[in-house]
Amino acid sequence: xxxxxxxxxxxxxxxxxxxxxxxxxxxxxxxxxxxxxxxxxxxxxxxxxxxxxxxxxxxxxxxxxxxxxxxxxxxxxxxxxxxxxxxxxxxxxxxxxxxxxxxxxxxxxxxxxxxxxxxxxxxxxxxxxxxxxxxxxxxxxxxxxxxxxxxxxxxxxxxxxxxxxxxxxxxxxxxxxxxxxxxxxxxxxxxxxxxxxxxxxxxxxxxxxxxxxxxxxxxxxxxxxxxxxxxxxxxxxxxxxxxxxxxxxxxxxxxxxxxxxxxxxxxxxxxxxxxxxxxxxxxxxxxxxxxxxxxxxxxxxxxxxxxxxxxxxxxxxxxxxxxxxxxxxxxxxxxxxxxxxxxxxxxxxxxxxxxxxxxxxxxxx
Amino acid sequence: xxxxxxxxxxxxxxxxxxxxxxxxxxxxxxxxxxxxxxxxxxxxxxxxxxxxxxxxxxxxxxxxxxxxxxxxxxxxxxxxxxxxxxxxxxxxxxxxxxxxxxxxxxxxxxxxxxxxxxxxxxxxxxxxxxxxxxxxxxxxxxxxxxxxxxxxxxxxxxxxxxxxxxxxxxxxxxxxxxxxxxxxxxxxxxxxxxxxxxxxxxxxxxxxxxxxxxxxxxxxxxxxxxxxxxxxxxxxxxxxxxxxxxxxxxxxxxxxxxxxxxxxxxxxxxxxxxxxxxxxxxxxxxxxxxxxxxxxxxxxxxxxxxxxxxxxxxxxxxxxxxxxxxxxxxxxxxxxxxxxxxxxxxxxxxxxxxxxxxxxxxxxxxxxxxxxxxxxxxxx
Ligand SMILES: NC(=O)c1ccc[n+]([C@@H]2O[C@H](COP(=O)([O-])OP(=O)(O)OC[C@H]3O[C@@H](n4cnc5c(N)ncnc54)[C@H](OP(=O)(O)O)[C@@H]3O)[C@@H](O)[C@H]2O)c1
Numbered sequence: 001x002x003x004x005x006x007x008x009x010x011x012x013x014x015x016x017x018x019x020x021x022x023x024x025x026x027x028x029x030x031x032x033x034x035x036x037x038x039x040x041x042x043x044x045x046x047x048x049x050x051x052x053x054x055x056x057x058x059x060x061x062x063x064x065x066x067x068x069x070x071x072x073x074x075x076x077x078x079x080x081x082x083x084x085x086x087x088x089x090x091x092x093x094x095x096x097x098x099x100x101x102x103x104x105x106x107x108x109x110x111x112x113x114x115x116x117x118x119x120x121x122x123x124x125x126x127x128x129x130x131x132x133x134x135x136x137x138x139x140x141x142x143x144x145x146x147x148x149x150x151x152x153x154x155x156x157x158x159x160x161x162x163x164x165x166x167x168x169x170x171x172x173x174x175x176x177x178x179x180x181x182x183x184x185x186x187x188x189x190x191x192x193x194x195x196x197x198x199x200x201x202x203x204x205x206x207x208x209x210x211x212x213x214x215x216x217x218x219x220x221x222x223x224x225x226x227x228x229x230x231x232x233x234x235x236x237x238x239x240x241x242x243x244x245x246x247x248x249x250x251x252x253x254x255x256x257x258x259x260x261x262x263x264x265x266x267x268x269x270x271x272x273x274x275x276x277x278x279x280x281x282x283x284x285x286x287x288x289x290x291x292x293x294x295x296x297x298x299x300x301x302x303x304x305x306x307x308x309x310x311x312x313x314x315x316x317x318x319x320x321x322x323x324x325x326x327x328x329x330x331x332x333x334x335x336x337x338x339x340x341x342x343x344x345x346x347x348x349x350x351x352x353x354x355x356x357x358x359x360x361x362x363x364x365x
Numbered sequence: 366x367x368x369x370x371x372x373x374x375x376x377x378x379x380x381x382x383x384x385x386x387x388x389x390x391x392x393x394x395x396x397x398x399x400x401x402x403x404x405x406x407x408x409x410x411x412x413x414x415x416x417x418x419x420x421x422x423x424x425x426x427x428x429x430x431x432x433x434x435x436x437x438x439x440x441x442x443x444x445x446x447x448x449x450x451x452x453x454x455x456x457x458x459x460x461x462x463x464x465x466x467x468x469x470x471x472x473x474x475x476x477x478x479x480x481x482x483x484x485x486x487x488x489x490x491x492x493x494x495x496x497x498x499x500x501x502x503x504x505x506x507x508x509x510x511x512x513x514x515x516x517x518x519x520x521x522x523x524x525x526x527x528x529x530x531x532x533x534x535x536x537x538x539x540x541x542x543x544x545x546x547x548x549x550x551x552x553x554x555x556x557x558x559x560x561x562x563x564x565x566x567x568x569x570x571x572x573x574x575x576x577x578x579x580x581x582x583x584x585x586x587x588x589x590x591x592x593x594x595x596x597x598x599x600x601x602x603x604x605x606x607x608x609x610x611x612x613x614x615x616x617x618x619x620x621x622x623x624x625x626x627x628x629x630x631x632x633x634x635x636x637x638x639x640x641x642x643x644x645x646x647x648x649x650x651x652x653x654x655x656x657x658x659x660x661x662x663x664x665x666x667x668x669x670x671x672x673x674x675x676x677x678x679x680x681x682x683x684x685x686x687x688x689x690x691x692x693x694x695x696x697x698x699x700x701x702x703x704x705x706x707x708x709x710x711x712x713x714x715x716x717x718x719x720x721x722x723x724x725x726x727x728x729x730x731x732x733x734x735x736x737x738x739x740x741x742x743x744x745x
Binding site for chain 1: 373375376378379383386387400402403406407409410525528529531533534671674676677
């Protein structure tokens, strides 16, 4: 027997390959977030209804309410409000859960302490609270591509064996620092306490709800959009596809301790994406900055920042250039081979949805 | 070498660490936070000597000469007192304490111990503010200060801070006697305190919840404040805090008996306002040109400072910290006189007494005694 999603499509995971039954309790943190609420949706489609959705009181409940409204017959879905900075809230959240999907994190946060607090301290609290919990079968940690430094040769393939950034404090990127430290905390707890963990590192997750253009394509803010990606492939993953990968990682037997990069098939180049965006959403002026020039600019910024003791913050530097703007290839082989994952939404449909939502957002702005 | 420690490793501690490291002759010997992970991240990023999760241990092991207290305001008093009692000078982030009494007690205690304290009113030491102070000292305003206007606004908007504050009914900012206002306005009040001459001026305050915040379901936190301050000698001041007005100003205007000055913190400009009028149409033709020239000069000054690497976002903090350390080392006067710290605390107490008395109803439309021309003091 294999699991079917709501549309009746058979998903490649047999019930005997699952580590839990549909009656087991599942916790999703960051459930009101962009990816979190999709994870909830996919879990429901997979037939797992005994869900505890953990959200902050400030979280956008509307997304979850929409899911609940469309499925009035689901009674076992619990929305728990709290903050993972509170150890008590963590204890309450993790009580009796068999699988934890941990998606809560600080995103778009420029301050290091804030990013750290909401990604690392929260993760430690959550892990600590699971120590008493004998029912826990898996902890799914959602990390990010930003943990890779990728200083190897240009054009190389980035896969799960690539080293993490050894000095995230030098990347000038609060998010990267927090995510590297978050992974370190998970690894430490997993080793010391034998918590069965699986880690996901999604590329850039796009879709309705995240309409921005990734910095891997280019940056605005200097009066004109600087196109930095050029012919680089951009590691996109559509939110539904990413959520499904994460869900599978929490359910499948035999993947404890594994890490999965998440990218879709048919990744467009930065140039192609920009052309599609301009055609489908809006026209704007962009200036292509060749890779050698962007490298030089990052180098100069880094040197000036260090000489001036931070008069300009070190947000552009060579490490960041390697991570975001160097030509790199991506793979999802491991995801397909070990989890049986396939992108449920093909690239053309995914981009259509995304551009449609970008247009809507501009119209309502 | 002055040994420095930081207590509380949140957002503002980052600014302290980076500015302290720009000052020669001192070293961060320890950072401490009850949450050890927070202490460790600061230690790793700034490569300081040690990190701790216990204040006592830090004071014993790291033996700092100065402790910077960068924790939430409710804890300032107890922590500062503990550090003073263990022989450390103390730099306390703003607001110095949560009441005048606490502020007075800390200052007295420091005096008894032969130690020094200061408060993190670093905006008072930004380049344009220092130029303003110099002009006032040289008598540019004339014989006395007549009136001041201080704007210290904060764009609450849809920021993460706003969301967290509005949704969390136990947020530490809500526990402060003056709520959101308490956490923000001391910079703007201190600007006024600096130029007041009496110890207990009259304060008339109106605080209310903006319609925007009300629409978001808030019925306790006040985010709009208007204050009038008057002294027996006739000096007056207005203070405005707003979360809604745009532009969200951080301005200070000071008018003397001869000339005025306009300080804009956002554009880091200082404009001299001539007291004397030009003849007839010349006022319309020449004055805009002289103002334009002044703005251009400000712009060039800022570029020059930037090129000289003296224009960091937290330049004022570096200046204040350095002056404080100098005052400790050389037994020189403190950069912020104690009377200014106390006056700021007293004015804030007066403000919150009144804003809290109006409850959450919004603007209190009460009939008050009309202003008398002879007595500039307003009803309290
Ligand atoms: N989006 C991407 O492109 C991308 C790429 C790679 C990896 N990721 C990772 O995927 C995960 C989910 O990202 P997302 O895009 O869905 O971000 P998101 O929309 O910002 O969701 C994150 C959620 O975490 C919650 N949260 C933050 N601090 C919390 C705390 N202290 N206690 C409880 N909840 C807290 C936030 O609550 P509020 O709603 O109250 O703020 C938010 O709902 C994150 O771990 C992120 O790093 C995302």
